[in-house]
Amino acid sequence: MHARVVEAINHQINSELSASYSYLAMSAWCERQKFTGAARWLRLQSQEEYMHAMKLFDFILARDAEVTLQPLDEPRQSFKSLADVFERALEQEQAVSGQIDALYETAFKEKAFAAVAELQWFLTEQVEEEKTGREIVAKFKLIGNDPASLLDMDRELGSRSAVETGGTGAQ
Ligand SMILES: [Fe+2]
Ligand SMILES: [Fe+2]
Numbered sequence: 248m249h250a251r252v253v254e255a256i257n258h259q260i261n262s263e264l265s266a267s268y269s270y271l272a273m274s275a276w277c278e279r280q281k282f283t284g285a286a287r288w289l290r291l292q293s294q295e296e297y298m299h300a301m302k303l304f305d306f307i308l309a310r311d312a313e314v315t316l317q318p319l320d321e322p323r324q325s326f327k328s329l330a331d332v333f334e335r336a337l338e339q340e341q342a343v344s345g346q347i348d349a350l351y352e353t354a355f356k357e358k359a360f361a362a363v364a365e366l367q368w369f370l371t372e373q374v375e376e377e378k379t380g381r382e383i384v385a386k387f388k389l390i391g392n393d394p395a396s397l398l399d400m401d402r403e404l405g406s407r408s409a410v411e412t413g414g415t416g417a418q
Contacts, residue, residue, distance in 0.1 A: 248359050248361075249359060253313065260304055265320055269322035272322040284400075303365075306362070330387035333383045334384055341377060
């Protein structure tokens with residue numbers, strides 16, 4: 248693989264791990280606010296992002312190229328509300344979609360076709376993740392500050408099933 252492609256995939260490993268770290272911080276905040284359902288949802292999402300990073304990690308190694316791990320940025324750790332957490336999560340997913348598009352373009356331009364094939368999965372995954380994020384944010388907009396509805400929403404988020412390998416886990 249061209250060095251530029253390897254570097255770009257390594258950069259994406261960092262982005263996926265940063266997303267994992269960020270969801271973990273969100274999960275901790277929710278748990279502290281006693282929104283245990285949302286905390287569970289976010290912890291599972293953190294695990295899913297870790298798996299995305301590992302998928303790229305394994306791909307680089309399978310191509311006999313070098314994995315280069317970079318430091319992770321400190322994630323945001325305080326939030327205004329439960330709705331704020333999920334708005335940030337959606338923004339994060341939209342940013343990742345942009346990164347995946349750019350990465351795909353790099354791989355395509357460099358004629359790294361195996362990487363292009365690998366990245367197809369990520370393109371599809373981002374469509375799903377943004378869709379899920381938008382649905383949750385829309386529900387929080389409807390709910391506003393109604394405590395009973397917030398508790399219902401927390402329970403709904405908590406019903407998310409455990410992460411399956413390769414699956415989105417999104418409900
Ligand atoms: Fe991801
Ligand atoms: Fe994601």
